[in-house]
Amino acid sequence: MNSKSLKAIVQVVAGGLLLVLMVLYSSKILERKDAYVKYEGFFREKNDYDVLFFGSSNMQLMVNPLQLWGECGITSYNFGNTSERLPVTYWTIKNALNYTTPKVVVIEVSQYGQSEKYKDMYSVHLAWDRFPLSLTKIKAVYDVLSPSDPRHELLFDIIIYHDRWKELTEEDFSTDYSKLRGYAANLEYTAFERPEYEYRIDEAATQTEGVMYLEKTVEELQEKGIQVVFVHSPEVNTEEKQARINAASVTAQKYNVPFIDFTVMEDCVVDYSIDLSDTDHANVKGAAKLTHYLGEYLVNNYDLKSHAGDNSYDDWNASYEQFKAQYDGVVLKEKKE
Incomplete structure (x- = not known):
């Protein structure tokens, strides 16, 4: 030559x-920054997480990993995502486990009994855009989305975001990301009275495709030796919706999984007159109470050791102090219709 x-x-x-x-x-x-801002912190962590939280936005607004760190010394990440259905949660968990091996996975079940695989493309993009292309991600896209759906957009997101150059701002060039470990703090409240429900189970809900994915999730986690907990955030529900969520107890009993339902538990953890932002979501005050409860439950029931005092977790201390400085003593605003 x-x-x-x-x-x-x-x-x-x-x-x-x-x-x-x-x-x-x-x-x-050009990528949409909400996925980067929410999940980048997950990939920056050098140590394995003790606990991972999954589910819809109910989960995203109810558990604060930084508070868990401050009170219990355990590390966690909140993957709660807008309108996320259980099939998407199944694959989000599989993607996350490519990067860490938690001792406990907590799944919020307000979407129990939903028949659709996903709510909309926005929700799926938010859940998966930040995960790098991998065999797991490819399998997820081809399983959850049908051939008529824009699968290629999730695998190569530049296809959908290529024309965002017209709306770029200074933030698009920033590498800053949230240090809240997936949690979203809501600063509004709506005053409710706590509903009472006639307890019944919607048996049909247990036969939906979403529940099949939940069962696969539990089976695969238990095979890996990872403990599973179901939770349901405090809500103001119809009788029909609560009956559907009550059916999660059937799956919980089948797999010997604890199920903590904050909506119907006898000793209510939150104050419905001040701790909810709307019928489905906790605000920052409610989340503090729910996180405290879950932290005590997790530490008392699972082999979770405190990392407090370990210098390799200094960033957790800094993030926790920053959160307290920003939100301690915050005054909630009443949510307007």
Whole structure:
């Protein structure tokens, strides 16, 4: 091979590498930032997490990992996501387990009995955009989305975000991300009276496809030696919805999984007149009470050791102090219709 041919090959290879780098950089700039901001912290952690939390936005607003750290010295991440259905949760857990091995997984079951695989593409993008392309992610996309759905957008998100250049702001060039470990703090309240329900179980809910995914989730976690807990956030429900969620007890009993239902438990943890932002979600005050309860439950029932005093967790201390400085003593605003 003469020098001219070699030089041409080098130029082609160098040009190809430059093109790849430009595409990767462009995709980072153009991607929607909410997934990055929420989940980047998960990938930055050098140690395994003790507990992972999954579910819909009910979970996202009810458990504060930084409070768990401050009170119990345990590490956790909150993967709660807007309108997330159980099939999406199944695959989110499988993706997360490629990066960490928790001792306990806590699943919020307000979506129990839902028949659809996913609510909308926004929710799926938020759940999976930050996970790098992998065999698990490919399997997830092809399982949850039908052939008529835009699967390629989830595997190569630059396809959907390529024209965002017209709406780019300074924030799109920032590498800052949330240190709340997935938690979202709500600062509004709506005054409710705590409902009373006639206890019944919607047996049909146990036969839905979403519950099949929940059962697969539990089976696979238990096979790995990971403990599972079901929770249901405090809500203001119809009798029909509560009967559907009560059916989660059937699955819990089948797999010997604890089920903590904050909506119907005898000793209510929250004050319905001040601790909820709306019918489905806790505010920051309610989340503090729920997190405290769950922290005590987890520490008392599972082999979770405190990492307090370990210098490798200094970032947790800094994040916790920052959270307290921002939210301690915060005054809630009444939510307007």
